[in-house]
Amino acid sequence: MRDPVYQTEALIAEDIDAYLETHQHKSMLRFITCGSVDDGKSTLIGRLLYDSKMIFEDQLAALESDSKKVGTQGGEIDFALLVDGLAAEREQGITIDVAYRFFNTEKRKFIVADCPGHEQYTRNMITGASTADLAVILIDARKGVLVQTRRHSYLCHLIGIRNIVLAVNKMDLVDYDQAVFDEIVKDYAAFAQSIGIESFTAMPISGFRGDNITALSANTPWYDGPTLIDHLETVEVLASVDLDRPFRMPVQWVNRPNLDFRGFSGLIATGSVKPGDEIRVLPSGKTSIVSRIVTLDGDLDEAVAGQSVTVCLTDEIDCSRGDVIAAAANPPEAADQFEATLVWLNDDPMVVGRAYWLKLGSQTVSVTVQQPKYAVNVNSMEHLAVKTLDLNAIGVAEIITDRPIVFEPYADNRALGGFILIDKLSNATVAAGMLHFSLRRAQNVHWQPTDLTREDHARMKNQTPKVLWFTGLSGAGKSTIANEVEKRLALMNRHTFLLDGDNVRHGLNKDLGFTEADRIENIRRVGEVAKLMADAGLIVLTAFISPFRAEREMVRNMLPEGEFVEIFVDTPLEVAEARDVKGLYKKARSGALKNFTGIDSPYEEPLTPEIRIDTGAMTIEEAADYVIRQLLPLK
Amino acid sequence: MDPMCPIGNARTLQARDKMSRQTRSTILTHLERLEAEAIHIMREVVAQAEKPVMLYSVGKDSAVMLHLARKAFYPSPPPFPLLHVDTTWKFKDMYALRDKMARESGMELLVYQNPEAAERGINPFDHGPLHTDMWKTEGLKQALDLHGFDAAFGGARRDEEKSRAKERIFSFRTASHGWDPKNQRPELWNLYNARKNKGESIRVFPISNWTELDIWQYIQLNAVPIVPLYFAALRPTFEWEGQLFMADDIDRLTRVLGRTPEITERSIRFRTLGCFPLTGAVESTAQTLSEVIQETLLTTTSERQGRVIDKDAGGAGMEKKKQEGYF
Structure with missing residues (x-):
């Protein structure tokens, strides 16, 4: 019998139905524990499970033998081994991923998200924090408030956790000295106030010895606050708000x-x-x-x-x-431009201007992110000027969705203000975000309804609008072939327009260079222009290198299904470079021209283009005829 | 027309009464929150996946999962089939309940048996871990590939085992069904990203956050039908390698073991149900749900203690199995 604190065992044995009746009406509290490697986080959770009798004899036996083999407590029971579940974690003695643990007390059921402490696991911590009602921030009494403590507190506050417990752990190692505890609480209070944490509850504990966990400890007679369990059992849960x-x-x-x-x-x-x-x-x-x-x-x-x-x-x-x-009387708004906080969760950095999927509630839309206004140094809370966000970076940026979404600020409503970003090609969840507010221009710019629809325009021209998107390396033959195709279409009485990469850069896009972000913006603008022309009923031909799959997909998604025709002008790099009509490859090879596709900037070949032209196997004329045949019938 | 056959008895009515009383309280109970979460997860899968399926093992966790699915889509029947990856070594009572539940829920039941395992006569006595590997792990992969399912619901819970505790609710598998624990998608709030690349599939665990006690209590409150083997009764038993087993099919046991095991009648029940020779029984007198729950709460060994599967390959048995494609 190791259950002196929760007097439930007697009730279970004597009157199971009465016990179940109580248990049935328990509420649930989800909390996270954060701390750095040696703060004793896993030990504390192991202690909570052990004290609430969530560890069985067979598990205990395994734990005892593991503790002797690989434990860090000199042969005594190492509770951390209970919670570090992955083989790599047990071998390295660290927590890598969030683990979820469960225990009950007489009043509540608890789900604990045990989160790793290292900075490189910020994304795991954000994940654990996103569903938590409360955070327990652990501090090693010997070390005081550390950089990690500040980072964890900031992240918890950022994700909107209102209940923060400052657990000053390992009090046994500082002789339960009240002065040590008071000093740490004073330090932390100053910091908490500076980042906007309104209140927190501090308590002196020892996870290893069990002080002030389930019962007030005789070792800290100077402490008269609640025990950790008392507090967890009575704190208000988010659902009631x-x-x-x-x-x-x-x-x-x-x-x-x-x-x-x-x-x-x-x-x-x-x-x-x-x-x-x-x-x-x-x-x-x-x-x-x-x-x-x-x-x-x-x-x-x-x-x-x-x-x-x-x-x-x-x-x-x-x-x-x-x-x-x-x-009905109090609906949320819809908008398509917002300021938001983003937490970047992927190894590949954010690409400004690239279209990602945004998932908010059950809405999924296409979104682009502007250059961040700033990023936050999570250790010092300083604002930094940045061009992008890397893994684990947190920043504030404007985002633009391709159609209005129903939302509320995250601070008011997690479900309508919290979102994730998904990479359109890898399908990975690359960022978590929190909406602050919509930008005014979104509300004031309305769609002007027009009486003549795009269908009317197309009908008058007796054709189905299309965007024939020629993509390929510089010198592959895109403009030449597009030009031939347009001539053939004209002979067939089709209404067309050719948008050429070089020509557009003399006018509409003359403010853009050749960095990745500028190339994306170049394609976005061309896509929008092509879309307007298709709305007017035209068959649009575009000849742009357009090296990134994501942007070609972005344009595809702007248009009605079937109107975007991707034409891959497939010329090997050696051939295009040997031709070098404009002398650009030579310049790029000499280093005089930076970010040149195929040389020091990648070209992502289309995986499933509607039409592929092998320029090694066809003349210009054959290629143009081939494209026309693929397009027929044109109605 | 109501496609469901209601499980109408006094117990249901009483349970229904209890549940509806609770809905009027302002704070949801832990079971109500868990139920809402599971239903939300199932609806997300149906909205996002192309061809979902529910893995149905006939155990108590599967029973709860199936009940939740019926709630999630009522009055429609759950819009996906049930898949039982059969080892041919399940208890007779399990096959009976399986067929009954499929009928009552109005769902299609798919049963898959790995033909290679059948042909080679793989059994738990002669082949040990290979039995699980061939019938269950390989059988599951074959069945998913055969039907082209891209999302499969499983009734695993995080409190069962250490590596499960770290698994996401939407758990991605490579085209060869492998699990990469170090490369799991972040899962924030209740936003589940079910987008996947060609060939990849998802295992979805809607009852991840339930504990063994939650399962039992939910079964009691909702009168969820479960296999009678969970309740104690006098049954024929034999001892094998230090554990107590039930002799469900004595002829077959005799054939495989090469001798007739020594059968003793004992009052036993099961805490967890797998293949009948792989799942140890416990001596018990618990004949009602309350008594079963009481015994569960007072026991000193964990639920999976009767399962042979977790004990292979040291502390990382389950993690290794999952990397190989076990659900």
Whole structure:
């Protein structure tokens, strides 16, 4: 029997049903523990699991033998071994990834995210913190407030954790000296105030010895605050705050088993809803009334923040995944330009101007990020001028989505203000973000509705608009072939326009150079111009190196399905370089021309172009005829 | 028309009453939050994946997962099939419940048995770890490839085992089904990125954050049907390599072992159900859910203690298996 603190074992043995009745009504608290390598974080969690009887005898036996083999506590039980789950972690004695642990006390169920402390694991810590109601920041009493302490506190505050516990650990190693504790709390208070942390709870503990964890310790008679467990059991959880806000539910899925039933499924982000409530669907703004809240266990009279439900409406209004159902009288806004904090999570740095996917709630849109206004040095909190964000960097930047999204500032609503960025090619989650506010120009620039649609324009020209996007190395023959294709189209009475790379750079894009960011902006502008021309009903031909897949995909996504035709003018580098019509390769080889595609800047070949032209196997004329044949019929 | 057959009995009504009372309280209980999270995860998969499937092992965790799926999509039946990767060595009671639940949920049931394992007569007695490898790990990979499923729900929980504790809810596998623990996608808030490259697939664990106690309590509150073997009864047993097993099919056991094991009637039950020779029984008198939960809470050994699978390859048994493609 090693359960002197929680007197539940007797109740379980005597009256299991009474115990279950209590357990059933427990609430849940999710918290994270942060600290650096030697602060005793894993030991503290091991202690919490051990004291709440979440470690079984077979696990304990394994732990004892592991402690002797690889433990760091001189043969005594090394609790850290319980939580470091990956082989590499146990071998290296460090925590690499977030581990989730579970324990119960008489009042609550707890989920602990055990997060690694090193700066190179900032992304793992942000991940663990994103779902936490509370953070326990560990400090080694012998070392005081360290750079890591500041970084962890800043990250927790950034992600919006309001409840912060400063656990001054290893008090046994400083003889439980109150002066040591007071000094650390004073230091930390000064720092916390400087970054905007409004309050925190400090306590002197020893995870290894068990002081002030579940019971107040006789070793610290001068401390009269709560024990760690007392505090965790009574602190207010985030869900209770969400409940007081207006109703919002992002629609995940439309439930349509038959013609008589149409329900909208989602997790209620904030507020509550009852049948009879008037709601508004965003971004369309249409209103309706809730008729039913349907569950397998019968209809509900009310549903609240945190529940996954299916809602039916009285009207057949348009509503699908990505829309948000909200209180009619108090709906959130939609916008397409924002200021946001970004935490970069990927080894490849952020590329300014590149299109990424942005996922916010159930909305997924294309987004570009502007050059950061600044990045934050997470150790000193200084603002730094930067051109991009690297792995683990945190910065503030403006972002622009390709269509309006329904949002609320992250500070008010995590579910409608927190987002991730996804790389369009690797599909990796590359950043986490938090919206601050929308930029005014987004609200004041409206789409001007026009009476003549793009279909009208196309019909008048008796053709289907297309964008024939010629891509390939410099000197591959893009402009020459595009020119031949345009001549043939003209003979066929088609209305066309050729946008040529060199020509555009003399005018529209003369402010742009050849850095990666400028090349992306060059293509973005050309894409927008091509799109306007296609809207006007034209067949547009473009001849640009356009070396990056991501940007070609960006233009593809600007246009209706099927209108973008990627034509890969496939000429090997040696051949293009041997031709060197403009003498550019020679300049690039001599170093006089920087960032030249194929030499010191990459060309990413199309993986599945609609048309590929092997210039080694065809003449210019054959290539042009080939393109025309592939395009037919042109209606 | 309601596609479900309701599991109508007094217990359900009572449970339903309890649940609906709770919804009116302002703070959700831990079980309500876990339920909402699991449902949200399942709906995200259905919205984002092309061809999802639910791995169904007939155990208590699978039972809860299936119940959650029925809740998530009600009144539609869950819009994906159930896949049972069969080893032919499951208990008879498990096969019976499997077929019954598939019927009641209105879902298609796919059963896959690795033909190579069948042909070579792979069994847990002669082949040890190879049995799990061939029937389960290889069988699962073959079944997923055969049907081209790009997302598979699994009922694994983070409290089961140390490497599970570090696994994401959306866990990506390479085209060869491998798991790279050092290269997991960050998973923030409840935003799940299910985009994948060609050939990759996702294992999704909607009950990652549930504990063994949560599972039991949910089964009790929702009257989720489970295999009777979880409750104690007099059953034929034999001892093998120091553990207690149930003799579910004496003829087959005799054939494989080359002798008739010494059978004793004992009051036993199972904490976890796998293949009948691989899952040890415990002596018990717990005949009701309350008693089972009571026993679970007072026991001094962990749930997977009866499982042979975790003990191979030292402390990293499960991590290694998962890298090789085990779910």
